[in-house]
Amino acid sequence: MTSFFEEETTFFADLILPVPIPSLFTYRVPREMASLIKVGARVIVQFGQKRVITAVVAQLHTNPPVKYQAKYILELLDEQPIVTTHQLELFNWVAEYYLCNIGEVMNVALPAGLKITSQSRIQLNPEFEYEDLLTDQEHLVIEEIKKHQTLSYEEVERLLQKSNITAIIKSLVGKRAVILYEEVKERYKPKVVKKIRLTAAYTTNEALSKLAADLDKTPKQQEILLKYLSFIPVYNNPDLNHKGLDKSIFSQDNTISDASLNTLIKKGVFEQFEIFVSRFDDIPMGNMGNITLTETQEEASRQIHELFREKEVVLLHGITGSGKTEVYIELIKQVLESGSQVLFLLPEIALTTQIVIRLRKVFGEVMGIYHSKFSDNERVEVWKGILDGKFQFVVGVRSAIFLPFDNLGLIIVDEEHETSYKQHDPAPRYNARDVAVIMSYMHKGKTLLGSATPSLESYFHAQSGRYGLVEMKQRFGNAALPRFELIDTKKEKRQKQMKNEFSSVLLSHLEYNLKNKEQTILFQNRRGYSPYLQCEECNWISECANCDVSLTYHMKARELRCHYCGHKEEVPRTCPHCGSPKVKTMGYGTEKIEEEINVMYPEARVQRMDLDTTRAKNAYQQIIQDFEEGGIDILVGTQMVSKGLDFDNVSVVGIFDADRIIHFPEFRASERAFQMLTQVSGRAGRRADKPGKVLIQTANPSQPLLEKIINNDYEGMYADEIAEREKFNYPPFTRLIKVTVKHVDEGTSNRAAKVLAEKLTAHLGSSRVLGPQPPLVERVRNQFLFDILIKLEREKINFKAAKSFIQEKVIDILTDKTLKSIQVIIDVDCL
Ligand SMILES: [Zn+2]
Numbered sequence: 125m126t127s128f129f130e131e132e133t134t135f136f137a138d139l140i141l142p143v144p145i146p147s148l149f150t151y152r153v154p155r156e157m158a159s160l161i162k163v164g165a166r167v168i169v170q171f172g173q174k175r176v177i178t179a180v181v182a183q184l185h186t187n188p189p190v191k192y193q194a195k196y197i198l199e200l201l202d203e204q205p206i207v208t209t210h211q212l213e214l215f216n217w218v219a220e221y222y223l224c225n226i227g228e229v230m231n232v233a234l235p236a237g238l239k240i241t242s243q244s245r246i247q248l249n250p251e252f253e254y255e256d257l258l259t260d261q262e263h264l265v266i267e268e269i270k271k272h273q274t275l276s277y278e279e280v281e282r283l284l285q286k287s288n289i290t291a292i293i294k295s296l297v298g299k300r301a302v303i304l305y306e307e308v309k310e311r312y313k314p315k316v317v318k319k320i321r322l323t324a325a326y327t328t329n330e331a332l333s334k335l336a337a338d339l340d341k342t343p344k345q346q347e348i349l350l351k352y353l354s355f356i357p358v359y360n361n362p363d364l365n366h367k368g369l370d371k372s373i374f375s376q377d378n379t380i381s382d383a384s385l386n387t388l389i390k391k392g393v394f395e396q397f398e399i400f401v402s403r404f405d406d407i408p409m410g411n412m413g414n415i416t417l418t419e420t421q422e423e424a425s426r427q428i429h430e431l432f433r434e435k436e437v438v439l440l441h442g443i444t445g446s447g448k449t450e451v452y453i454e455l456i457k458q459v460l461e462s463g464s465q466v467l468f469l470l471p472e473i474a475l476t477t478q479i480v481i482r483l484r485k486v487f488g489e490v491m492g493i494y495h496s497k498f499s500d501n502e503r504v505e506v507w508k509g510i511l512d513g514k515f516q517f518v519v520g521v522r523s524a525i526f527l528p529f530d531n532l533g534l535i536i537v538d539e540e541h542e543t544s545y546k547q548h549d550p551a552p553r554y555n556a557r558d559v560a561v562i563m564s565y566m567h568k569g570k571t572l573l574g575s576a577t578p579s580l581e582s583y584f585h586a587q588s589g590r591y592g593l594v595e596m597k598q599r600f601g602n603a604a605l606p607r608f609e610l611i612d613t614k615k616e617k618r619q620k621q622m623k624n625e626f627s628s629v630l631l632s633h634l635e636y637n638l639k640n641k642e643q644t645i646l647f648q649n650r651r652g653y654s655p656y657l658q659c660e661e662c663n664w665i666s667e668c669a670n671c672d673v674s675l676t677y678h679m680k681a682r683e684l685r686c687h688y689c690g691h692k693e694e695v696p697r698t699c700p701h702c703g704s705p706k707v708k709t710m711g712y713g714t715e716k717i718e719e720e721i722n723v724m725y726p727e728a729r730v731q732r733m734d735l736d737t738t739r740a741k742n743a744y745q746q747i748i749q750d751f752e753e754g755g756i757d758i759l760v761g762t763q764m765v766s767k768g769l770d771f772d773n774v775s776v777v778g779i780f781d782a783d784r785i786i787h788f789p790e791f792r793a794s795e796r797a798f799q800m801l802t803q804v805s806g807r808a809g810r811r812a813d814k815p816g817k818v819l820i821q822t823a824n825p826s827q828p829l830l831e832k833i834i835n836n837d838y839e840g841m842y843a844d845e846i847a848e849r850e851k852f853n854y855p856p857f858t859r860l861i862k863v864t865v866k867h868v869d870e871g872t873s874n875r876a877a878k879v880l881a882e883k884l885t886a887h888l889g890s891s892r893v894l895g896p897q898p899p900l901v902e903r904v905r906n907q908f909l910f911d912i913l914i915k916l917e918r919e920k921i922n923f924k925a926a927k928s929f930i931q932e933k934v935i936d937i938l939t940d941k942t943l944k945s946i947q948v949i950i951d952v953d954c955l
């Protein structure tokens with residue numbers, strides 16, 4: 125027993141705060157909280173002068189901080205941890221690996237609904253007595269507070285019909301009339317359904333008969349009772365009553381008045397209650413339906429199992445249409461049956477489509493979905509559902525990697541080559557595929573990477589034996605591979621057969637398809653109408669005022685837009701430079717292709733799918749649905765059309781501008797071009813009796829990469845590329861870190877970048893440090909950019925030590941007083 129005079133132990137908590145500070149912050153645990161607080165729980169603390177923020181407990185101990193006086197924790201939000209120890213371990217790893225703060229990781233990890241907002245409110249000061257001192261408006265506020273106990277700032281604004289009330293509030297505080305305080309609100313609200321049921325007294329047959337007879341005099345009330353009994357036959361089975369009936373069933377019925385129902389509730393016949401329901405009930409469900417694997421799939425599944433005995437990671441390389449999904453489903457089932465959790469990662473866009481509905485049909489209620497287009501509430505529901513064991517299986521986008529799993533048996537990363545797994549801004553600049561591998565390792569689970577066109581990195585690891593490799597080289601069922609045709613646009617131009625951007629070959633296919641009611645996909649990886657405007661007289665080009673890029677012409681919106689900073693301006697009627705009216709659109713984007721088809725084939729039903737047409741919440745699904753149902757003849761789109769969609773009736777895929785994709789000035793261009801063009805080609809029809817056709821327009825049909833693409837020769841592409849990478853020291857032989865220096869003044873930016881590059885070179889050597897050089901777009905949002913690229917060999921160098929060296933040098937630059945307001949961004953494993 126603790127003696128009254130004995131001093132009790134004081135506890136301190138190291139907290140992760142959602143602010144960009146490099147370390148944890150120590151707060152003092154109030155005595156009454158000491159027995160309740162746990163690592164992983166959320167608390168509310170004051171940070172700085174006024175801010176109240178949510179933090180997560182990372183550690184509990186008894187050592188007071190040395191350099192500052194610890195403030196008290198204000199409130200404990202969770203009795204049970206909301207962040208698991210596995211997560212804390214992962215957050216630490218991510219912060220350390222990607223050179224950012226753990227607070228930044230937590231900020232990305234926690235859905236906004238789990239963070240707290242605080243709202244300032246005012247209440248009456250109980251000691252206030254000098255009412256005579258108040259002005260009329262102040263009187264009004266005080267009277268209102270007396271009515272409602274407290275008021276928010278917004279309520280005061282509404283009351284006084286003023287948008288700026290700070291002066292009045294200040295005056296009221298000064299006169300000691302009111303007290304300000306912060307009210308903390310949880311943003312997450314569970315979805316509630318109101319229900320009614322009979323009270324216990326009326327659940328016997330006897331009581332019910334008597335009640336029904338009594339209600340003869342009030343037929344409206346009687347009708348409600350009968351309606352209730354028609355849904356819930358309590359007569360036969362009193363146990364049914366406790367589940368009750370949705371109240372909305374009565375409110376939707378026009379013949380029933382709310383007043384009658386309320387009277388019955390008042391009389392004690394019915395009682396009202398509320399239940400929490402899931403927000404995911406509208407997606408069709410099934411339960412563990414059986415699927416049958418083909419021989420190829422069976423074999424792949426068997427191999428994966430075998431490889432998992434000795435490898436942590438297996439790469440499933442299955443060509444488009446080979447039926448990887450069935451293999452995944454089989455595997456997921458087995459892991460779930462063994463009692464472990466499964467995470468299935470998909471690229472953002474693929475998540476809204478067919479595959480999710482398919483998985484839901486198989487896995488039903490145990491499957492949660494985590495998507496950035498979902499509301500905060502929905503995301504919190506998934507988070508909590510995992511914690512309390514409701515969701516054993518989650519399908520999600522890259523940030524799903526941060527969900528509170530405690531027993532992951534398997535992570536599947538589908539389309540693992542996709543660049544959307546990498547977060548560019550803000551920090552943490554993580555790659556979810558790579559984090560998945562680490563996370564599986566922490567959980568002692570396994571990772572399965574899947575792709576028709578694996579990233580060079582993953583294939584390299586598979587070749588070197590670090591990962592297991594399983595190949596599926598046949599299309600599912602009797603599906604055939606598409607046939608390719610390369611169209612020489614140079615030749616067609618010489619022979620004057622081209623109609624604007626359309627070759628005669630492509631046009632004849634389009635016409636055939638329109639006549640025969642078959643569908644076509646046209647791929648142009650550039651949105652807008654045309655990438656720039658040019659004056660024919662003086663060669664003036666439309667450029668962004670804030671960035672060094674041309675402004676894209678958007679015809680429908682009648683605007684010039686910058687795709688880097690969002691700047692918009694009106695289309696000039698004459699050249700702003702020389703006044704000539706001969707201002708022409710140059711080059712072409714999806715919008716122009718769509719328009720030209722409309723002109724050439726006015727009867728064709730054309731739809732465009734790019735960032736501009738899919739901004740609205742359901743726009744993307746709507747287009748896909750229309751296309752599936754045959755309401756669209758020609759779908760024109762950017763690479764969005766290549767993601768995870770299977771259409772039966774597409775007999776032609778036309779690809780514009782393959783050359784620009786292949787010759788993009790970037791070391792990964794060939795790999796990307798192979799991936800992009802193969803994926804989009806994979807959308808061509810799969811019917812065995814009628815294989816689809818892919819038409820590629822190019823000025824140079826004999827380029828080796830095109831040959832690899834049309835022969836589906838991934839290994840050939842890999843062999844060429846990997847030799848290049850080795851020769852020039854690029855990934856996967858090295859790890860790349862990009863350091864970007866930004867400043868509004870070009871000279872300052874350049875100087876800082878040079879100083880930094882020199883410091884880095886001095887220690888790392890000039891072969892490892894490239895630059896500084898301006899990136900492709902040198903100025904964005906009025907900031908001048910300089911990139912320094914650091915290549916670190918995988919084997920020879922201590923990666924961790926090299927990174928902390930780089931970080932140190934970056935801090936030198938950031939704290940250099942002669943380089944005011946310089947910004948430096950470090951991107952580890954940049955793409
Ligand atoms: Zn711009």
Ligand SMILES: [Zn+2]
Nearest residue numbers: 659662699702
């Ligand atoms: Zn001009």
